[in-house]
Amino acid sequence: MMDIDDKLEIIANQLDNISDLIGFNLNTSNIEKSDELDRIYFLNDYIKQLTTYLKNISDDIRKKDDAK
Secondary structure (H helix, E strand, C coil): CCCHHHHHHHHHHHHHHHHHHHHHHHHHCCCCCCHHHHHHHHHHHHHHHHHHHHHHHHHHHHHHHHHC
């Protein structure tokens, strides 16, 4: 069975991959500048923040486990 820190890292990596894909698609799309495009960029940035947050939690759990 997987440890919680490993599960969090997997989820963070999946979110990171989704964010990369969104960024690639935004760069290659021809969506005109609009409020909708701004919302997509905002959501992509939010995904990146969540990814970082989850990776930090995973690292903290590992550190606590290693200290035991």
